[in-house]
Amino acid sequence: MLINEDGYRLWLRYQKINDDIRLLQYRKMIDGVTILENEQTFDIIKYELDLALPVILDKQVGIGRTGVTGRGLVVGTIDNLRKLNLDIPELDSREMGNEGFLIRQYDGDSNILITANSNTALITGMFHFLRRLQTHHDIQNIDILNTPRIHRRLLCHWDNIDGSIERGYAGRSLWKWNELPNKIDPRYRDYARACASIGINGVILNNVNSQPEILSTEYLLKIVALADIFRSYGIRIYLSPPFNAPAQLGSLRTSDPRKPDVKRWWKEKMDEIYSLIPDFGGFQVKASSEGQPGPHDYGGNHHDGANMLVEAMHDHNGIVLWRAFVYDTTIDKDRAKCAYKGFVPLDGKFDPGVFVQVKNGPVDFQPREPFHPLFGAMPKTPLALELQITQEYLGQAVHLVYLAPMWKEVLDADTFAYGEGSTVSRIVDGSLYANTESAIVGVSNTGSDRNWCGHHFAQANWYAFGRLAWDHYLSSEDICEEWIRMTWSNDPDVVNSIRKMMLGSWEACVDYMTPLGLHHITQEGHHYGPDPAFNGASREDWNSVYYHRADKEGLGFNRSSSGSNAISQYFSPLHKQFDDLAICPEKYLLWFHHVLWDYRLSSGRMLFEELKHHYDGGVEYVAGMKKAWKSLQGKIDSQRFEHVQNKLETQEVNAKFWHDVCMGYFRQFAGDRVS
Ligand code: GCW
Numbered sequence: 001m002l003i004n005e006d007g008y009r010l011w012l013r014y015q016k017i018n019d020d021i022r023l024l025q026y027r028k029m030i031d032g033v034t035i036l037e038n039e040q041t042f043d044i045i046k047y048e049l050d051l052a053l054p055v056i057l058d059k060q061v062g063i064g065r066t067g068v069t070g071r072g073l074v075v076g077t078i079d080n081l082r083k084l085n086l087d088i089p090e091l092d093s094r095e096m097g098n099e100g101f102l103i104r105q106y107d108g109d110s111n112i113l114i115t116a117n118s119n120t121a122l123i124t125g126m127f128h129f130l131r132r133l134q135t136h137h138d139i140q141n142i143d144i145l146n147t148p149r150i151h152r153r154l155l156c157h158w159d160n161i162d163g164s165i166e167r168g169y170a171g172r173s174l175w176k177w178n179e180l181p182n183k184i185d186p187r188y189r190d191y192a193r194a195c196a197s198i199g200i201n202g203v204i205l206n207n208v209n210s211q212p213e214i215l216s217t218e219y220l221l222k223i224v225a226l227a228d229i230f231r232s233y234g235i236r237i238y239l240s241p242p243f244n245a246p247a248q249l250g251s252l253r254t255s256d257p258r259k260p261d262v263k264r265w266w267k268e269k270m271d272e273i274y275s276l277i278p279d280f281g282g283f284q285v286k287a288s289s290e291g292q293p294g295p296h297d298y299g300g301n302h303h304d305g306a307n308m309l310v311e312a313m314h315d316h317n318g319i320v321l322w323r324a325f326v327y328d329t330t331i332d333k334d335r336a337k338c339a340y341k342g343f344v345p346l347d348g349k350f351d352p353g354v355f356v357q358v359k360n361g362p363v364d365f366q367p368r369e370p371f372h373p374l375f376g377a378m379p380k381t382p383l384a385l386e387l388q389i390t391q392e393y394l395g396q397a398v399h400l401v402y403l404a405p406m407w408k409e410v411l412d413a414d415t416f417a418y419g420e421g422s423t424v425s426r427i428v429d430g431s432l433y434a435n436t437e438s439a440i441v442g443v444s445n446t447g448s449d450r451n452w453c454g455h456h457f458a459q460a461n462w463y464a465f466g467r468l469a470w471d472h473y474l475s476s477e478d479i480c481e482e483w484i485r486m487t488w489s490n491d492p493d494v495v496n497s498i499r500k501m502m503l504g505s506w507e508a509c510v511d512y513m514t515p516l517g518l519h520h521i522t523q524e525g526h527h528y529g530p531d532p533a534f535n536g537a538s539r540e541d542w543n544s545v546y547y548h549r550a551d552k553e554g555l556g557f558n559r560s561s562s563g564s565n566a567i568s569q570y571f572s573p574l575h576k577q578f579d580d581l582a583i584c585p586e587k588y589l590l591w592f593h594h595v596l597w598d599y600r601l602s603s604g605r606m607l608f609e610e611l612k613h614h615y616d617g618g619v620e621y622v623a624g625m626k627k628a629w630k631s632l633q634g635k636i637d638s639q640r641f642e643h644v645q646n647k648l649e650t651q652e653v654n655a656k657f658w659h660d661v662c663m664g665y666f667r668q669f670a671g672d673r674v675s
Contacts, residue, residue, distance in 0.1 A: 002635075002637040004640075005640050006451060007451030008190075008450055008452070010452060010463075011194075011197070011459070011463055011483055012193060012194060013486065013487065014051060014056050015055065016058045025138070030112070031061075032063070032072040033073045034064070034065065034073070034074045035049075035063065035064070036084070037075065037080065037122065038119065040119070040232050041119040041120075041123065045122065045123065048123075048193070049063050052130050056133050056134070071110045072111060073114065074111055074113050075115075076115060077118065078096075078116070078117050081113075081115055086106070088102065088115060095145060095147065096116060097117065097147055098117055099148050100116065100121060100145065100147030101121050101124055101144075101145075101146055102144070102145045103128065103144045105139075105140070105141055105143065112139065120232075123234060124234065131197075134485060135486065136485070148469075149425075149431075149471055149473070150440045151430075151437055152281070152319070152384070153200050153439075154238060155441075155442055156204040156208075156284060156386075157203070157205055157444045158390075159173040160206070160211065161177055161211055161214060161219070163176075165207075167392045169396040169397035169447070169454045170447030170451075170453050170454035171447035171449040173448070174191060174448060180225050181222045192229055192233040195230075195233065196233040197466075198463055198465075198470065199467070200466045201234055201235055203230060203236075204441070205223065205239055206239060206240050208292075208323065210242040210286070212249040214239055220276050221276070223239075231279060236280065236281040237280055240284045241285065243255060243285060243305060257300055257304045266308065266312035267312045270313045274318075281319065282318035282353075283319075283321065284320075284321040284357065285306070285321065287305055302342070303350050303351075307354065310352075310353040311351065319353050321355050322356055324342075324358045325359055329539070332564070335362075335541040336363050336557075337362070337564060339374060340373050340377060340569045343374060348380040350380075350381050355383065356382075356383050357441060358372050358383050358386060359387075359388075360406075361410070364393075366393055366514065367393055367514050368406065368409075370570075373570050375413075375415050375424045376415030376422055376424075382430060382433075384428070384440060384441055385410075385428040386443070387440070387442045388443040389442045393513075393527050395528075395654065396528060397454025398455065399651045399654065400455065400502070400625060401506050402457070402460055402464070402480060402503065402506055403464065403506060404460075404479050404480065405507070407465070408468070408476050411468070412424070416572065416574055417432070417571055428440060440469045442466075445458050451643075456487070457502070459483075459487065460480070463483045464480075467479045481499055484498045484499060489636070491635060497632055500628065501624075505621070510587075510618070511618030512615055512618025512622070515618070516587065516589045516610065517589045517590035518547070518556075520546075521544040524536075524542070529657060530661040532548055532550070533665055550666055553596055554596040555611075555666060556591070557591065557593075559592045559593075560578070560580075567592060578592045597670045597673045598673050606673060607673075608670040612663060615658070625648055625651075629644060630645070
């Protein structure tokens with residue numbers, strides 16, 4: 001009988017090793033632990049190892065500061081090691097930089113060393129080592145030098161100060177503003193542990209649709225309490241301010257970024273923030289977008305706003321993440337083209353310290369989008385990639401959808417900006433332009449639900465975001481397997497079944513929601529179910545019919561050169577490929593083309609039949625996941641088993657509903673071309 005679990009421990013759910021050979025090896029090699037560290041890091045490392053090792057090894061393990069004796073694990077910074085004459089090569093130390101770590105066997109086969117240049121990197125290294133144990137890796141001759149590819153790896157919370165979460169599906173906000181700063185919820189530390197374990201080093205606390213109070217002294221003092229906890233885990237705080245804070249919170253008559261008193265107000269606010277939180281990371285700003293205030297309200301442009309803010313932080317090295325999610329359709333009637341047209345002319349006008357933050361696709365976190373054409377089009381501006389972990393358009397906390405394959409599709413996409421190999425990931429990590437700073441932001445899916453994310457499997461997306469932010473060359477398969485082993489079990493049956501379920505789950509979701517490049521046909525407002533007929537929004541580009549354009553002739557948005565010409569925003573050879581119906585990848589067909597109903601796809605099927613094939617396939621896949629899950633009964637504790645089973649049942653009903661609504665709706669247009 002397996003003990004019931006509620007999912008609170010996430011992937012830090014330390015378990016006894018049930019593989020005898022591994023257990024023997026681990027026990028032999030980890031006889032005790034010596035932590036050579038200062039107070040704060042010592043406590044954190046000891047806390048985690050105390051939690052993990054006695055359970056994993058199923059024996060008492062001495063963990064302390066005492067000298068290096070016997071066989072065991074030694075954890076200490078390079079500086080500490082030097083004092084003990086346990087020197088490691090200068091080259092390794094340099095290569096590790098500030099955030100990397102080294103795990104290496106030394107002194108014959110008797111000791112393992114975890115080392116790093118900084119205290120917080122040591123914590124990352126320790127979590128990595130624990131991951132190796134949790135996933136039953138061989139640690140004999142272990143030699144891992146690991147560094148992150150992207151500097152700022154941030155989780156962004158769309159949390160409002162009233163405790164609600166925009167697009168949050170897992171309860172209320174984790175930040176209890178009414179209790180802070182006096183009462184500290186133990187969950188803050190567990191959140192920080194989870195983030196640190198996957199290398200996240202920054203947290204944007206509040207919603208991009210922001211309220212000015214977040215910058216008030218009262219709230220800053222509350223934030224200090226969070227910053228103190230997060231700092232010890234290597235996590236810095238960022239905020240999303242409203243652009244009109246000087247008028248809203250201060251008593252200025254304007255928030256015009258070019259006015260000296262506005263500049264002064266921000267400068268003073270930044271000085272206040274940094275006096276309280278010396279390692280404050282910076283601001284993320286949604287401006288002149290979806291009704292939010294911005295420089296355009298005062299006749300300015302994005303760079304006027306962003307540069308003014310970064311200037312106010314100049315003395316403190318803070319950054320500004322200026323969002324490109326701006327779609328003023330007076331710029332272009334095709335919403336997908338607006339951000340590019342608005343931002344490309346500003347390339348070169350942003351000051352150092354400003355990132356333009358770009359969503360993965362040009363519309364809005366749809367189940368699948370081609371990559372955003374801004375990637376590669378602003379070589380003089382560092383671009384941060386924004387991904388959505390919370391499943392706004394992908395079944396929220398009900399559908400099991402593993403998102404790493406979607407993110408990999410974007411990261412690996414070749415923009416051809418500088419010829420072949422100019423991938424989105426190389427633009428984001430800065431290696432294509434030799435940028436010195438890089439950033440990636442994931443819109444969080446956490447909340448106050450006991451299991452953090454609403455769905456046990458949604459935890460995998462939080463996990464995968466962190467792992468890919470650390471190293472976007474990791475494969476979704478490997479990340480998936482790590483997560484399963486730590487979260488569910490190392491039993492090969494469990495690992496294989498769940499792996500299979502997860503790896504196809506995103507493509508299946510695309511199939512039963514928006515196959516072949518369809519997009520934005522969800523119900524208005526909450527974006528959960530299908531509503532392809534929707535045509536009643538206050539803006540044309542918030543209607544489903546704006547996006548799918550179904551008519552008697554065909555289906556899809558003509559963004560080719562005979563239509564909105566959005567394809568022109570992509571580099572050669574992509575724009576030709578996207579422009580030409582015959583060679584456009586079928587996954588983006590209806591994104592770029594209005595395709596005739598009697599058009600035959602590569603399968604030989606006509607459009608409607610092909611759509612049906614995808615919708616049917618999506619539904620079948622969910623039925624398959626349900627079956628696969630059922631086969632694991634008895635191998636998963638019943639509490640988590642039933643929770644997931646219920647969700648899968650609803651997902652199946654939902655997938656059928658998507659199928660029926662969309663097929664029924666498109667059938668009216670396809671007419672007699674439907675068999
Ligand atoms: O995805 C859309 C959401 C909005 C969100 C907006 C944005 C925070 O529907 O809820 O607002 O994008 O990214 O700013």
